[in-house]
Amino acid sequence: MEMKPLTRVVLGLVCLLVAIWLVAPTLVVVPMSFNENKSLAFPPQGFSWQWYQNFVTNPDWSNSFLNSLKVASIVAVLATVLGTLAAFGLDRMKARPANLLRMLMLTPMVVPGVVLAIGIYAVYLDTRLVGTLLGFVLAHTILALPFVLIAVSANLEVFDRRLETAAASLGANALTTFRTVTLPLIAPGLLSGLLFAFATSFDEIVVSLFITNPYLKTLPVQIFASITRDADPTVAAVGTILLFATTILIGSGMLLLGRERKGRQ
């Protein structure tokens, strides 16, 4: 569609505003993290690394960070295994029951967080799972499962099942076929599922707020507590660290992906 120049300019401006609206909140934590005063007022005053120091030395922060890392790593592996198995199971089932089960497995995405949270909290109170690693892992895994299922299913949908038949006709047994044909071809879906699961767990807050206790806190819980308690710029430092960590991670991932694509061509 050819647009008139005026339409073009207006559209561009609107989109620029939307882009700023999307990105600005992500970046505003960076200057705040170097604030000299214990305040979140804008603009920040002076320059100091003290909030980064506080993040490393204050056990409230460092422990919750390590807890989140631990929980998210376990959840990523567990959810990817369960989600991939489920995706394969559904792929090989008749359409009607498969669709029904798929919808069921996606419910964690649409159930309002707080409703789920009080439910899990109630059950955890009875089973003494509040504030335990197992409790966090179970809750986060079920929340991460839909993302793995979606990612792997999308990959399976475009996966040509005849390739497995072809491999079998060439003399590969079931395990060899899976290892040499199926797995490499669904690897992108698996990998993005793994990443999504890790991010979901690392970021989860609503359920975590309910099943946490003073002995086991995750990072988002600590951040939430800090924001509601006082104006502590350590939060901004944490946000900045996370921002740079993800940027480096995603950046290197995209570079790797780009290089692999070039290599294949």
Next chain:
Amino acid sequence: MLALPALVLLLAVIGYPLLTIILRSLSEPEWGLQNYIWFFSMPINLTVLQRTFVISTWVTLVCVVSAYPYAYLMTAVGPRVRLVLMLCVLIPFWVSGVVRTLSWVILLQDSGVINSILRSLGLGGVRLIRTQTGVVIGMAQVLLPFMILPLYSVMKGIDLRLMRAAQSLGARPSRAFFTIYLPLSLPGVYAGAIIVFILALGFYITPALLGGPRSTMLSTLVQTQVLSLLQWGRGGAMGVVLLVTTFVLLALAAPVMRSRYREAERR
């Protein structure tokens, strides 16, 4: 049955807790519908319920209006600009949701970025934090990607040759847009709007941190009943209301989205 382990976990960690909540809403302190009668007879509850819907509607509207031109631009530009635009949509996901809400506190507070800019322009301050406007701005930003992505994927699939065809048949570009492009993009609008609205209904963190007493949403009320007042029955009843609303909306939306072309035709 490869899906079995996931299914078992699902029933244990989602099914059983939800069942517990439903039972408690009907049985505490004694069996009966008392908690639901209480919920629908207390004006404050109804006010919050109504407010939850109003805020969610506003958030959805803001998302549709800002996502539509954005997603359209993504289909109209070259691959490089498209990548930048896509990154802008995805960057918010890079940072923890809680941190993002913190950013909105920094931006919206009385001594925040927006008010600093307004004051330096001589426009005077605006109260944003702890207001509904602030909550809507913050929630819409968090939910905007869920509107842009389905909209973009639908728009990407629209055959632009149809616009040429419409013009050859005598349609002005604006007429071609409203009779061809807009109806064809509506499925994306529906899909995005339903996702955004449903997610907005259950929002907890953003209203809790950005809102004030006059912008409390249903989720906060549930949390107060359970954690502060230990009223499991009442909190449960509220939760069930929220849950049922969500699933009723989903059920209503499904057929609309499936028969979208016939719908568009009837109008």
Next chain:
Amino acid sequence: MNPGQESRGNPGQESRGAAIDLKSISKAYGSFKALDGVSLHIKAGEFMTLLGPSGSGKTTTLNVVAGFTEASSGALEVGGKSVVGVPAHKRNIGVVFQHYALFPHMTVSRNVAYPLALRGVAGAERERRVGQALDMVKMADFGHRFPSELSGGQQQRVALARAIVFDPPLLLMDEPLGALDKKLREWLQLEIKRIHRELGTTFVYVTHDQEEALVLSDRIAVFNRGRIEQIGTGRELYDEPATLFVGKFIGDSTVLRGAAATSGGETAIDIAGQKVATVKRLANGGRPVMLLRPEKLALARRGVGGDGRNRLTGRIGEAIYLGSGSKYEVDLADGSKAIVRSTLEADSFAIGDEVDVLFAGADVKLLADDDKADLTLT
């Protein structure tokens, strides 16, 4: 609509078609010239086909006429009026696209009614004209269907109905049958011919399929590299190709390269020591190129017969049975290939047979050697 109207070759006064005049149209994309001085006059009511390989400029020409693309330079008149700078939606030209371009959210009837609605035609009149257009393409029973419920051929007929329902004086068709299978294509070609006869509208048809062009057209403009190589009826293009490109693009052909020897006022052309033709003057003075149509060639066993015709030795490289006869590819001594068609059951040859290719000097079509004439067919 006026059935039975005579439009072929000689459009009468009452013709509904518009004449089109393209005057040295050029279109450049950066340094690439998609069109390089295209001039073409299309008579009112004529069926003109723009024929050429992909990238030859035929579709760009169509887009310029339709108003989808603005020419870099040149003049364009439709019905005697300049349409340079007129936007597509004001040109009142029907366009049929290769991929149908039916609106997927509208029924067949709504699709066909769309241009009428834009022109303020409403109510019973609109319904009548929609019905009439659908009748013409034999799709009257499908009005309530959605495009996704139709086959490719049906969709294209609806697209045709939509493009003619508002009585445009000019209909442009961009490879409308390109996505359909052979049988359906042949049947729709005849349908399009019939509709052209009944409407009397000027048709401009783009295709890369020379057979289709021969079936449909009053005249054909052959495009190559952004230029028109030749304009003429199918017979003219086949019998009297102006360039080697046209000769090779339309129909099968045998191309022979010989040596020229001028003595006195005449130039004799030699192939393998035989004088095969004499001409007064040789174009560009280069190596002469001779073009022979397959039916002008005959095959004989080595050294048999001959009756004074030219004779080239070769060996059968490929023999294809076509039902109505056979087609042979003969590898000639100088490395070139001759294509011979025979209808007689008697002279049947097998691959590897040593044969002579016979032809009369008068049937040789002498052309300038155009080294740009490499064919890139798609």
